[in-house]
Amino acid sequence: MLLRIEDHDRQRSRRQFEDAILEDLAWLGFEADEPPVRQSERGAIYEDALERLRGQGLVYVCDCSRSDVAQAFRPAGAGLPRSPEGFGEARRSSRAWSASGGGKPRATPELRYPGTCRDRGLDDAPGRGLRVRLERSLERFVDLRLGSQEQRPSEQCGDLLARDRDGNWTYQFAATVDDYVQGVNLVIRGVDLLASTGRQIQLARLLGRAEPPAFLHHPLIMKSSEQKLSKSDGDTGIRDLRARGWTPSRVIEHALSFVE
Secondary structure, rough: OOEEOOOOOOOOHHHHHHHHHHHHHHHHHOOOOOOOOHHHHHHHHHHHHHHHHHOOEEEEOOOOOHHHHHHHOOOOOEEEEEOOOOOOOOOOOOEEEEEEEOOOEEEOOOOOOOOOOOOOOOOOOOEEEEEEEOOOOOOOEOOOOOOOEOOOOOHHHHOEEEOOOOOOOOOHHHHHHHHOOOOOOOOEEHHHHHHHHHHHHHHHHHHHOOOOOOOEEOOOOOOOOOOOHHHHHOOOHHHHHHHHHOOOHHHHHHHHHOOO
């Protein structure tokens, strides 16, 4: 078992979040087999992976903000704009998965990057991000809990953002590179990340990984039926249950009760 601190977002990461994770894991009885690694210290590894993709002509510079991408879509019922780069219609119908009552996945809309900067030939500069071209593909995998899945990353999210405009490596890119470099062969994570799987499999293949890891997506312990726990909101989940007198075994049994 490997412990990886995914502090790639330097603006949002806080040492107290990391300390809380380590304390919660220790209380639950989980012990990593190796010292933890921090994504904030692995920049050279991500640069090396990016160079491999550059060598294939797959990386380009993008100056679009999230609001620019959101504005490429019109309000529901107003019709869909055409993508200027021949991607066909920009889509609101792509879906991410999140947890709902009973731990069953439900679909929620996901913004799709329409390819605005794909052929602009922008120079890399501060305030600009880097994207990886994701050509059309159908990614099939078997989730160990949810069964057979099919995803089309280019239709779900468009070209993948590898480094954002603030210079941060993104979760999708850093996690995929780390899983490959560290030899991770089983990924267990929340069902809210199910939609990430196809694009991570495709990206790993572009990096040279022949066989992707196995995936199991579990339900989440939710704040409400619509809202998951969030560190930025001060939610701790395990710590709150612990303060109410729960034991480690009861917490684990409670989490398992959501798994069908």
